[in-house]
Every structure is written in C-alpha cells, then in structure tokens.
Amino acid sequence: MHRLTERAPAKINLTLRVLGRRADGFHDLVSLVAFAGAGDLLHLVPGAPLGLDLTGPTALAAGPAGDNLVLRAAAGFAALVPQARLGAFVLEKRLPVAAGLGGGSADAAAALRLLARLNDLPADDPRLFAVAQDVGSDVPACLDPRARIMRGRGEVLSAPLRIAPLACVLVNCGAAVPTAPVFRGLGLPPGARLAGPDHPDGLPPDADGVLAAIRAVPNDLEPPALTIAPAIGTAKALLAGGPEAQLVRMSGSGATVFALTADCRAAAALARRVKAAEPSWWVKPTMLR
Ligand SMILES: C[C@](O)(CO)[C@H](O)COP(=O)(O)OP(=O)(O)OC[C@H]1O[C@@H](n2ccc(N)nc2=O)[C@H](O)[C@@H]1O
Numbered sequence: 001m002h003r004l005t006e007r008a009p010a011k012i013n014l015t016l017r018v019l020g021r022r023a024d025g026f027h028d029l030v031s032l033v034a035f036a037g038a039g040d041l042l043h044l045v046p047g048a049p050l051g052l053d054l055t056g057p058t059a060l061a062a063g064p065a066g067d068n069l070v071l072r073a074a075a076g077f078a079a080l081v082p083q084a085r086l087g088a089f090v091l092e093k094r095l096p097v098a099a100g101l102g103g104g105s106a107d108a109a110a111a112l113r114l115l116a117r118l119n120d121l122p123a124d125d126p127r128l129f130a131v132a133q134d135v136g137s138d139v140p141a142c143l144d145p146r147a148r149i150m151r152g153r154g155e156v157l158s159a160p161l162r163i164a165p166l167a168c169v170l171v172n173c174g175a176a177v178p179t180a181p182v183f184r185g186l187g188l189p190p191g192a193r194l195a196g197p198d199h200p201d202g203l204p205p206d207a208d209g210v211l212a213a214i215r216a217v218p219n220d221l222e223p224p225a226l227t228i229a230p231a232i233g234t235a236k237a238l239l240a241g242g243p244e245a246q247l248v249r250m251s252g253s254g255a256t257v258f259a260l261t262a263d264c265r266a267a268a269a270l271a272r273r274v275k276a277a278e279p280s281w282w283v284k285p286t287m288l289r
C-alpha cells in the first residue's frame, strides 16, 4: 500500500479570552480559531514498524522523535483500537516550534486522521476525539481543521463557522515561547473567574462583520507573552507600520503574530516588507479558513 499523507495546518487564535482558572490548574478559554494554508505535512507508510522520521526546516527544533506528539497520538490510538494497523510516520516539519501555531497539535491530529484512514474508521469515531483530548488542549480543534469557537480547555467546539477566507501574514521572530509560563504569567489562583467580554457563538457572514467581531475580543495571553518575549512587540509594530494591516495580534501563547489584510496581494506586499526588515524571521503570507 502506498504511503498516506495529511496536511497539518497551523492553528491561529483570532481571539482568545481567558475566562478563569479551573481547580485542575488549566484555564477556561473562549477562542475563535481558524486554520492556515501554511502547515506541516505528515506521511504514513502502512505496515512498517511504528516509528517517526523528522525532516524539514524546523525538524531539529521539534526535539527528539521519541517525545513527538505524533507518536503520543499513535500510542493513544493503539491503546483504544484493538489490533490497530500502524506504520512508519515521516513528518515534514515547516512550522516554527513553540510558536502559538499549535504545530505539534496539528501534527498529532494529522496522525490520528492518517490512522483512522488506515483502519477504516469514520472521521467522527469518538476514540479519535478521546485520544486528541489526552494528547493536548489544542489537538481536538485540529482534528477537523475548520474555523470554530473553542471553549473549555479546548475540548468544547462549535460547529464549523462559515467565514470568508481571510488573507493574512504570519510572523515569528524566532523566540520559542513555551505555553505553560505564559498561562502562569496571568497569575490567576485556581478557581478565579475573570470579567470581560465573552464571545458571540456565531459570526456575521460578511468580511467587515467578521473583522469587527475579531477586533472586539483581544488575546488575553499577549501581556504575559510580551513579558517573556519582548520581540513580540517589535513584530507587531513592524506589521502595523504598513498600510496593508487591518488588524495585528498574537496567536495563542505566542510568539507568532498575524496581520489580517484585505486580500492576498496586500498580504504578499506586507510579507515582503517585513522580510526585508528582518531577514532571519519566519514570514508567511497565507489564507485562513
Ligand atoms: C494557548 C492555546 O494554544 C490556545 O489555543 C492552548 O490553550 C494551549 O494548547 P496546548 O499547547 O495544546 O496546551 P497543553 O499542552 O494542553 O498544555 C500546556 C500547558 O498550558 C497550560 N494550559 C493549557 C491550556 C489551557 N486551557 N490552560 C492552561 O493552563 C497548562 O499549564 C498546561 O500544562
């Protein structure tokens, strides 16, 4: 059987409100997530012994293969699916690591989709969701990567939202920002609840309405992430300095920031300017949906 392939698109938190901290230490969120054209690629060679090879420009940064979320997802799958057919994974790692783009989560979700295909399981088999939840907070949203409102720890997902594709530029300044210290930086004791705008459950159908809805809700993780990686502020200022940016914000726990633009030509122009100013940064014009 030929190898199977799945894309692992970057997850962008267009908004992210922290509503409080739960007794188990995790934070309750509400976030509008969308998925980019940019991402990793994951292949599976059926029948070979379970394993993982990493290739691609950011493979080294992702750490040892044995600790990779792809293998955690595969182990979780094998534990829940009797006599599961497995295989050898090859990950083409292109997304920056510890970047707020959910790269590892996207890879884990792609691994579960590949294993579901190989084992003739339907995409909505509840075991996929159970493993996803166990592997990480962002993995359930990445299982079926379409724009949604994500709530709870990330496991409460709305139906897919129909939004017009959004043109954007993703910029990562190279600072790896681990997620846990950013949440810790909020300084919330277990049980704390926060006031502030919640999130509407739907979105207006038109592009202007979507933009206004995104503008109305910030990313609450920006202040603690900025303290850890001040270059996030530099990246935001650089994006906001161009005439093309309609909205500039950080994704997830950072350090990647995004600018929404009117169309992909504006995104390409803005990306060229950022790249000229900071040649060592990861700069990607892409579409979100
Ligand atoms: C920031 C986001 O990317 C937004 O989509 C996610 O909430 C984080 O998702 P993730 O990287 O898959 O996170 P996990 O691997 O599950 O958790 C990493 C660490 O982040 C913190 N964490 C994560 C998610 C959450 N809702 N509350 C938390 O407090 C916890 O300290 C946890 O130990």
Ligand SMILES: Nc1ncnc2c1ncn2[C@@H]1O[C@H](COP(=O)(O)OP(=O)(O)OP(=O)(O)O)[C@@H](O)[C@H]1O
Residues within 6 Å of the ligand: 061, 062, 063, 067, 068, 069, 070, 096, 097, 098, 099, 100, 101, 102, 103, 104, 105, 107, 108, 138, 177, 178, 179, 252, 253, 254
């Ligand atoms: N497939 C993977 N790709 C990237 N990192 C991985 C992978 N598997 C495990 N890791 C480990 O997970 C850590 C977080 O990486 P990842 O790129 O998923 O973070 P992130 O983009 O900040 O995610 P999030 O947006 O969910 O916070 C890395 O430091 C790395 O050691």
